Amino acid sequence: MSGGGCSIVWFRRDLRVEDNPALAAGVRAGAVIAVFIWAPEEEGHYYPGRVSRWWLKQSLAHLDSSLKSLGTSLITKRSTDSISSLLEVVKSTGATQLFFNHLYDPISLVRDHRAKEVLTAQGISVCSFNADLLYEPWEVNDEEGRPFTTFSAFWERCLRMPYDPEAPLLPPKRIISGDASRCVTDNLVFEDESEKGSNALLSRAWSPGWSNADKALATFVNGPLLEYSQNRRKADSATTSFLSPHLHFGEVSVRKVFHFVRIKQVLWANEGNKAGEESVNLFLKSIGLREYSRYMSFNHPYSHERPLLGHLRYFPWVVDEGYFKAWRQGRTGYPLVDAGMRELWATGWLHDRIRVVVSSFFVKVLQLPWRWGMKYFWDTLLDADLESDALGWQYISGTLPDGREFDRIDNPQFVGYKCDPHGEYVRRWLPELARLPTEWIHHPWNAPESVLEAAGIELGSNYPLPIVEIDAAKVRLEQALSQMWQHEAAARAAIENGMEEGHGDSADSPIEFPQAMQMEMDHEPVRNNNPVMVTVRRYEDQMVPSMTSSLFRAEDEENSSVDIRNSVVDNRAEVPTDVNVAEDPRRNMVDQAAVQTARTNATPHFNFAVGRRNSEDSTAESSSSTRERDGGVVPVWSPSSTNYSDQYVGDDNGMGTSSSYLQRHPQSHQLMNWQRLSQTG
DNA sequence: GTAGAGTTCTG
DNA sequence: AGAACTCTA
DSSP states (O other), X not given: OOSSOOEEEEESSOOOSTTOHHHHHXXXXXXXXXXXXXXXXXXXXXXXXXXXHHHHHHHHHHHHHHHHHHTOOEEEEEOSOXXXXXXXXXXXXXXXXXXXXXXXXXXXXXXXXXXXXXXXXXXXXXXXXXXXXSSXXXXXXXXXXXXXXXXXXXXXXXXXXXXXXXXXXXXXXXXXXOOOTTSOOOOOOOOOHHHHHHHHHHHHHOOOSHHHHHHHHHHHHHTGGGGHHHHTTOTTXXXXXXXXXXXXXXXXXXXXXXXXXXXXXXXXXXTTOHHHHHHHHHHHHHHHHHHHHHHHHHHOTTTTTSOSSOTTTTOOOOOOHHHHHHHHHTOSSOHHHHHHHHHHHHHSOOOHHHHHHXXXXXXXXXXXXXXXXXXXXXXXXXXXXXXXXHHHXXXXXXOSTTXXXXXXXXOHHHHHHHHSTTXXXXXXXXXXXXXXXXXXXXXXXXXOHHHHHXXXXXXXXXXXXXXXXXXXXXXXXHHHHHHHHHHHHHHHHHXXXXXXXXXXXXXXXXXXXXXXHHHHHHOOXXXXXXXXXXXXXXXXHHOOTTTHHHHHHHHHHTSHHHHHHTTOOOSOOOOOOOOGGGGOGGGGSOOHHHHHHHHHTTOOOTTSHHHHHHSOTTHHHHHHHHTOTTTTOOOOOOGGGSOHHIIIIIHHSOSTTOOHHHHTOTTOHHHHHHHHHHHHO
16 A cells, blocks of 8 residues: 555465464555465475475465465465575565564574565565464563573463463455566476375375364364363374464464464363363463474574583484384384384374384484484474474483483383273284284284284294394493493593583584485485486385385275374474574674674573673563564574574583583483483493 | 372473 | 372271
8 A cells, every 4th residue: 555565475384364464464564465485495404305395285275275365376486595586576576565474493583584684675674473473482581581491381481471372363355466477486396206196195184274274273172172181192093183284384373273272261161171171271282382392493593403401412322224214114123113103104194192102212212313313204294393393302302401301211012002002003003913912012022922923923024023122222221321421521521621622522513314314305306406316215215115005005095084194193293304504604603783683682592691691681671672563573593693502512511611501400300310320420 | 197009190 | 210199998
């Protein structure tokens, strides 16, 4: 309306027309150009996996048709640099404003900040919004104005915030389309020929797109939610929300989910329905975890690559690609683990409980580096989500103050009888064990020969023996920990002698991904010169030998969508991803301006650590800038504004230099264990 | 009312 | 694994 210049609404992971503040702002301002830019190279290692790309493709098509019915359409751009593409769109449309919604992964924080700077410098007015969280990360602080470092404290605070999360916005009634006639739309390619077959299966189980997300929400709230607290721990029940991929792509807003569910809760509370009330609390907690993952990512933008607590810095991870492969293929010899891994491969989906089982097995029993596992999740999960997965894996690895203790090994056999008491889940995904009685289903290695024979199982032949015994794993873990302690002590001694800097030694650099995975991720169909080769190796590498096509086909023909979905997962996305911000040269630049910005914006970052904390710092300002909802605060984060080493390593290794993070958790289990161990060692 | 066992929960 | 919590005799 004003001036005539139209505005660009930049869609990213907010692929919805309802409760989309950026879109609403665009509509309010006049004519709108809706844009989506596909620039996966910006994600570094974390090029989206096959199933995730499939989802994105569907979701964009859905969004486009919604926009069309409202009066405009989605401009898509294939790019290697989002910001230049934005500039192009600006030039070709004469837009004068840009609206977008916030993201909190490390790459986006940097990119969006830059986008704002660059576009503003071009005279474009840029406004960004919160569309992904109940509260912005910088709104949620403890009494002293510092960010929380444990989930429960964080979540409690969220639930007791003095103001409610914004109420969801209605979809626009219609959109006036800006003139995009001179703006070229690229045809985006999300799958190659070889992927189409596998992808075809997905549409039987899932319906991407914002209005489907809405339906999924309604279905869940009116159905399984009531018994969520009862059923949530069953691996095989269809009682989870199935919202995680929808949430990942922003097809439904958490605020809507929150309000919807809260209304139900009030209703149940009035009826004295205790179970229902409790279910809502539990479900909201998993929403809270998603919320927290963004919070952590914002406050610790390296958390997808490096542990928050550094007490495992010298842990000698097992770098064994054979183990890794056995895990991926579901051939570890532990039925629950194997069933999970095969389900993951076949469907891109896992119940949250099972994610915990397989990742915990990965870290504690196989003792493989958690980033490998996280990366595999990234490649295979339908709801792959960098922040959530980083949080999940760190939790499992015991590198969060409130994570699991590192030296606790979950026994898949016992866990199996808890979350799959009748072995149905195992039998579904491990056909070779289908005839094994429940008594032995989670520990076939103990079954009498006659039972195995009757079930047609020959251990070591058509089903593997345990790849590592649990007892052996315990021993090995203890040894590894004492080894770690020795290194730790040596390093400490070296520092005390002034021999070296505390950081920067080899223990700091992450273990590289195995060759095979590097290949998988580096060779993306779209940008690869030789797609055929790539595709093939990729497929072979991830193929699950014992199920192969037969299972696929069976599932495919008969049991349609419901069945695949039965494998349930709850709404918590657990996928990891990792971007190479750490490699970003900017990280080393001293950029006072950025620091300044960051501070005044009160975006409490990681570590102005101890020193800063005492100085009056930005608390006061922060609360003021905090609530400018519209147009306001972009999550400003700039790698240069943080002192990397301080951030975590220093943090917690217990060496004198330590600063922020762990110091606030002297009581943490991790630390205590660690000290205890240190004496042993 | 209490000791002790059993159960559940833990982000 | 361990704490907290519940049930039982």
